[in-house]
Amino acid sequence: MEIQIINGPNLNMLGKREPEIYGSTNLDDMVEGLKKSFPEIKIDHFQSNHEGEIVDKIQRLVGSNTDGLVINAASLSHYSYAIFDALNMLYIPKIEVHISQIYQREEFRHKSVTAPACNGVIAGLGIYGYHMAVQWMKVHCQSS
Ligand code: CA2
Numbered sequence: 001m002e003i004q005i006i007n008g009p010n011l012n013m014l015g016k017r018e019p020e021i022y023g024s025t026n027l028d029d030m031v032e033g034l035k036k037s038f039p040e041i042k043i044d045h046f047q048s049n050h051e052g053e054i055v056d057k058i059q060r061l062v063g064s065n066t067d068g069l070v071i072n073a074a075s076l077s078h079y080s081y082a083i084f085d086a087l088n089m090l091y092i093p094k095i096e097v098h099i100s101q102i103y104q105r106e107e108f109r110h111k112s113v114t115a116p117a118c119n120g121v122i123a124g125l126g127i128y129g130y131h132m133a134v135q136w137m138k139v140h141c142q143s144s
Pocket residue numbers: 009010011012013014015016017018022072073074075076077097098099100101102109
């Protein structure tokens with residue numbers, strides 16, 4: 001089983017700034033933790049600060065061997081119709097993750113335009129949200 005993780009703008013700063021919001025684990029350690037928790041799953045990670053690169057990455061997943069996508073498009077979640085359109089072209093299970101509790105934060109974060117293109121959304125559980133998303137993929141992809 002192959003799962004793609006995509007992280008959007010500024011998430012390369014995880015663990016380096018604003019630990020009170022995003023925690024103190026950096027992105028590499030978060031991905032390593034996921035791989036350790038799910039040794040049976042091939043986990044690929046892609047992070048970009050650029051909308052078009054994320055669209056390109058999602059397009060490359062179409063027709064690939066990837067079984068599921070876990071995406072945190074970061075701030076792009078709130079306004080990127082380009083990512084929404086790309087996600088809609090990809091017919092595999094997709095989960096949107098937000099590390100922070102976006103509904104307790106500024107109003108512009110309360111709306112995700114990309115979420116409707118995903119099977120589900122996990123928000124506010126810190127980096128554990130990625131683990132929950134992969135766990136769901138594991139159960140969902142095996143039973144479908
Ligand atoms: O809670 C999330 O995961 C977000 O997707 C993170 C985005 C934010 O714009 C969304 O509203 C919610 C921001 C990512 C910035 O990541 C940082 C991580 C550490 C330090 C500074 C920024």
